[in-house]
Amino acid sequence: DEPVSEIKSINVQILASLQQRGFYMQKHNKPYGLQMFIVLTVRKRNNMISDRVIRLLKELDVPLEMIFLRRSSSIQNWTAIECELDNMNLKNYLQSEFKSLSHYDVHQIAIFCEKNKLNFDVAQMMGEMLNKMNIMRAQRGKRENALEREEIAAAGIIAATHFGIKGIELSSDLNKEYLKKIENELNNYY
Structure with a gap:
């Protein structure tokens, strides 16, 4: 042989x-x-x-x-497909990729994406922005244990808008002023 x-x-x-x-x-x-x-x-x-x-x-x-x-050029597509098929895969991916996000942060991103039927690219962009924001806050000594729901929602709005997705569903009990403030802050990391 x-x-x-x-x-x-x-x-x-x-x-x-x-x-x-x-x-x-x-x-x-x-x-x-x-x-x-x-x-x-x-x-x-x-x-x-x-x-x-x-x-x-x-x-x-x-x-x-x-x-x-599969073509080797589509490895990123594998990740996206696996994460969109299974919410646990998305959480594991975000947790391994964005070290400054807590388990709770990752869980909230996954819930937000699932609730609004957002794809992997939106979730990944949310993770990137929130990770950068956490790193910058930590450098300034302002890092908290977990992100607020408004911070997750603001990242979701920006990422969805970037990909042309409209009609994001938000909880009615979110603080709208804080949400706008965080959107402005996150635009620095986008």
């Missing part, structure tokens, strides 16, 4: 976080199985996967119906 010159790299990832195992056991009352992902980077060859690569996958017992073909 000769080496397959089309394959640039093989990467095997085994995922099993404590959180995933806990949710699975709660839902199905049985132990969680590990998730294995095999990532093959192949050279483009007439936009086809060769028989040699398919034989390799069969030897690895990879069910062909479970194969997802």
Whole structure:
């Protein structure tokens, strides 16, 4: 058996976080199985996967119906799709990406986006702005434990407007003056 010159790299990832195992056991009352992902980077060859690569996958017992073909340029799209399909993925992504946001902040961003049916790009932009604001506040010694609901809403309004989304639903009990003040502050980080 000769080496397959089309394959640039093989990467095997085994995922099993404590959180995933806990949710699975709660839902199905049985132990969680590990998730294995095999990532093959192949050279483009007439936009086809060769028989040699398919034989390799069969030897690895990879069910062909479970194969997802993705272009390496669309990795950002994977993240967006995964985050839009599952709110927990969005929270995990925001928490790992924006270190100055608390767990509560991330939870509030996810709730705001879900309530207003906002996409991943809006959530990511909200996280970026609020993260920058928190970092600047911390440098000035004004950082608080968690963001106010008005701060989350202001970031949501700015991000949604940036992407041309109108009709954002806000809680009626938000302080409108503080909301405007925060919008003005967040515009510095946008």
